Amino acid sequence: MKYMLLIQQGSTPLPGSPEWDRLSQDEQKAVYTGYQAVNETPGVTPGAWLEAPEAATTVRVQDGKTLTTDGPFVAVKEALGGYLFLEADDLDAAIELASRIPPARMGGAVEVRPIKEQ
Numbered sequence: 001m002k003y004m005l006l007i008q009q010g011s012t013p014l015p016g017s018p019e020w021d022r023l024s025q026d027e028q029k030a031v032y033t034g035y036q037a038v039n040e041t042p043g044v045t046p047g048a049w050l051e052a053p054e055a056a057t058t059v060r061v062q063d064g065k066t067l068t069t070d071g072p073f074v075a076v077k078e079a080l081g082g083y084l085f086l087e088a089d090d091l092d093a094a095i096e097l098a099s100r101i102p103p104a105r106m107g108g109a110v111e112v113r114p115i116k117e118q
Helices: 025-039 090-099
Strands: 003-009 042-049 057-061 064-068 080-085 109-114
Touching: 003 090, 025 042, 025 090, 064 109, 080 090
Parallel strands: none
Antiparallel strands: 003 080, 003 109, 042 080, 057 064
16 A cells, blocks of 8 residues: 655644754754655655745636745644655554654644645
């Protein structure tokens, strides 16, 4: 089964932020090590980190006109921070991997969504 893991940053400290700078060197290293271990897990296809929600542009078409708005319409705790793909035997394996992604334990969340076979 294939899954997409959507990483929601929530209140997870991001590198370069004051909150990140308040983490100890060991805590910062643990985040990087955690991501590296996840990306090296068999079946994982790493995705990409996304810029902050403020950098996004939302596009809608209304009455035939393209409308753009700065940023998404989400609460910050729901903002997508990144993603990855996983091919695993079952949902339990995907949940186990999701629990190892740093934001899952640092104020964010990871949504595990099966990919619909076509």
